[in-house]
Structures are given as structure tokens and as C-alpha cells.
Amino acid sequence: MLKNFVLPAVAAALLLAAAGPANAAVKGFACEPEWAALAREIGGDRVTAYSATHARQDPHHIRARPSLVAKIRRAGLVVCSGAGLEVGWLPLLLQRGGGGIQAGKPGHLMTSGHVEVSEKPGSIDRSLGDLHPEGNPHVHLDPRNILSLAETLSKRLSAIDPSGASHYADRLNGFTASWKAAMARWAPRAAALRDVPVVVHHKFWSYFIRWTGMRQTGTLEAKPGIPPSVSHLEALLASTLESNVRAILRTPYDDTDPAEWLSSRAGVPVVELPATVDREAPPGALAAYFDDVLSRLEKAIGQR
Ligand SMILES: [Zn+2]
Structure with missing residues (x-):
């Protein structure tokens, strides 16, 4: 039975x-x-x-x-x-x-x-x-x-x-x-990044920067999605040197040229950070993603 x-x-x-x-x-x-x-x-x-x-x-x-x-x-x-x-x-x-x-x-x-x-403009304008x-x-x-x-x-x-x-x-x-x-494990690692000045290609990292307390001193794009002009790059180079910037952050799909231009003139490393997890990411992957981003930043700015 x-x-x-x-x-x-x-x-x-x-x-x-x-x-x-x-x-x-x-x-x-x-x-x-x-x-x-x-x-x-x-x-x-x-x-x-x-x-x-x-x-x-x-x-x-x-x-x-x-x-x-x-x-x-x-x-x-x-x-x-x-x-x-x-x-x-x-x-x-x-x-x-x-x-x-x-x-x-x-x-x-x-x-x-x-x-x-964050970064809400006063009015919506896509023009x-x-x-x-x-x-x-x-x-x-x-x-x-x-x-x-x-x-x-x-x-x-x-x-x-x-x-x-x-x-x-x-x-x-x-x-x-x-x-x-x-x-709780990330908290001391984020705290170690506090006030570290960085330049970003696109305003992709704003929430991560706010969470860690890093300081975004400039963006390679003139506006989100707008490639830099020569005058924008020259002003950014000046502020990058002045602010003692430690890293230039980009995603894998950002145009590499502006970051390389700034890196070679300012002597600041370009750090490519993954934008997100893999398409088929299994449970646990989101936490591994933040571990990975923190590790890459620590390595780039010489804290590990
Ligand atoms: Zn965006």
C-alpha cells in the first residue's frame, strides 16, 4: 500500500x-x-x-x-x-x-x-x-x-x-x-572609498557613488548621452588634475576614446566596471556583482 x-x-x-x-x-x-x-x-x-x-x-x-x-x-x-x-x-x-x-x-x-x-531636472526636455x-x-x-x-x-x-x-x-x-x-560586509569597504574623487564617462554610477560617498568631480559626456566637445574635455582635464582624481569609471559599452584621452593626459587609470550581472544570473549573483565592483575599485585605487 x-x-x-x-x-x-x-x-x-x-x-x-x-x-x-x-x-x-x-x-x-x-x-x-x-x-x-x-x-x-x-x-x-x-x-x-x-x-x-x-x-x-x-x-x-x-x-x-x-x-x-x-x-x-x-x-x-x-x-x-x-x-x-x-x-x-x-x-x-x-x-x-x-x-x-x-x-x-x-x-x-x-x-x-x-x-x-536622483538628478531630477526641473522639467522634462529631451530636445x-x-x-x-x-x-x-x-x-x-x-x-x-x-x-x-x-x-x-x-x-x-x-x-x-x-x-x-x-x-x-x-x-x-x-x-x-x-x-x-x-x-554589513560591504559597509567598511564602502567607507574606505568615501571622498575618493572620480570622473565617470556616463552618469551611470551616481547611486553607487552616493552609497559609498565617493566624489564625482566630472563626467566625460557633456550631458547624459551627449559626447564631449573639445572645450568640455579641456575643462575636464584641468579639473581632473586639480581634484587629484583617482579613477575614470566606464561601463563595457561606453566609448573608450574620451576616457583614454583623459587618462593619458591626467595620468589617472581607466577602470572598466561591469554595468550589471549576467543575463542568466543565478541567485547570489547580485551580491557577487557588488563584491566584484568593490574589488575592482579597491584594486584600481590601491587599497588592496
Ligand atoms: Zn544613463
Whole structure:
């Protein structure tokens, strides 16, 4: 009797495990890999998380290609940075998506709408090609934002998939505990970066800089998305020398020339930092990402 009962149960469990996320309750569509990674952290096996972009792609400039349309059509949750980062492609994709992922629905999560956005201009003006007309959208670079957004995401998942509510609450608890422990480990490393002057290519690192207390003395871009003019570069060289800048920060997809120009004249190293996690990043990858960025900075400025 016992045999007859146990075996089908085991077989069913194995079948379920093998089917895995293919039968997940929620199909997630993330604009950037960090949000796919966070969805995997909180969603576990109830959520699949597809990222529209990979770590070496500039999320400001993506084409709304047919394969992305096919993905968003099946999505029950869309997680993106918002604040205009994906304005060139996400609206087109959303038009093809279902009702549950439209603005105002639980399946539509723009993370910048749930944290404090910095560098907000007085009025929205894209006329000069400014890529940050609604403030800085790169909110994943402050670990405190990740902590609060994990909770926001957990609530949204519970709203979309109520029968998984306790599953999401459990996973949120686990993630929150490990993230807080990681933040405690990072705190002295961040403190050691306080007041270190840096120049950035694009205003990508603003939240990370605010968290660590580093000092951004200038940007290679004249404005977000606007390449530097000769006069801009010359003024930046002067201020870089004056401020004793320790590093020039760039993402893998920023144009290398302006940073090299400044580096060779000011004698300051260029530090390429990963913009985000891998597209298929497993749980744990977000914490490893901050470890990696901190290590690269420590190495570059000679603290390790
Ligand atoms: Zn940007």
C-alpha cells in the first residue's frame, strides 16, 4: 500500500522538478539583467525571468525587435528601470503585451518609481538628446534600493500569483537576511572609498557613488548621452588634475576614446566596471556583482 502511494508521489515530484520553471506560475520579462536576477531571487521556481538585454548592451539604445515582442506577449510581469531609460523601445513592446503588464497593473513594475530618483531636472526636455530627462534611472547601483525593491517585487508577485504568496514571502525573508549581511560586509569597504574623487564617462554610477560617498568631480559626456566637445574635455582635464582624481569609471559599452584621452593626459587609470550581472544570473549573483565592483575599485585605487 505504502509503495503504491509513495512511488506515484515521487514520480510526480520528479516530473515537476524536471519541468521546472517551464511550468512556472509567472513569466517575467525584465528590461535589464539585474531585474531578472532579482525576480529569480524572489520568485524561485514559480517565476521565469527573461532579460531583454545582456550585461554588455547599452539599455538606453535597444531595438524593439520581433523576438522581444514574442517574449513580452507571454509575460505576466514586466520589470524595468523606467525613468525614461527604456523610452526608445519599451513603449513599442508594451503595445504588443497583454493587459496585465500595462501601466498601473501589478504586472508593470518600473523600479525607479519605487525609490528616490536622483538628478531630477526641473522639467522634462529631451530636445538636446539628454538620456536622463526624468532623473537618473540607474537605480540598481545602490544596494539599499535592491533591498527595498525586493520587497516591492515580492508584493507584486503575490498580487499576480496569490497562491504563491507564502512562497514569495519566504524567499523575500531569506533574501533580505542575506542581503543585509552582505551590506554589513560591504559597509567598511564602502567607507574606505568615501571622498575618493572620480570622473565617470556616463552618469551611470551616481547611486553607487552616493552609497559609498565617493566624489564625482566630472563626467566625460557633456550631458547624459551627449559626447564631449573639445572645450568640455579641456575643462575636464584641468579639473581632473586639480581634484587629484583617482579613477575614470566606464561601463563595457561606453566609448573608450574620451576616457583614454583623459587618462593619458591626467595620468589617472581607466577602470572598466561591469554595468550589471549576467543575463542568466543565478541567485547570489547580485551580491557577487557588488563584491566584484568593490574589488575592482579597491584594486584600481590601491587599497588592496
Ligand atoms: Zn544613463
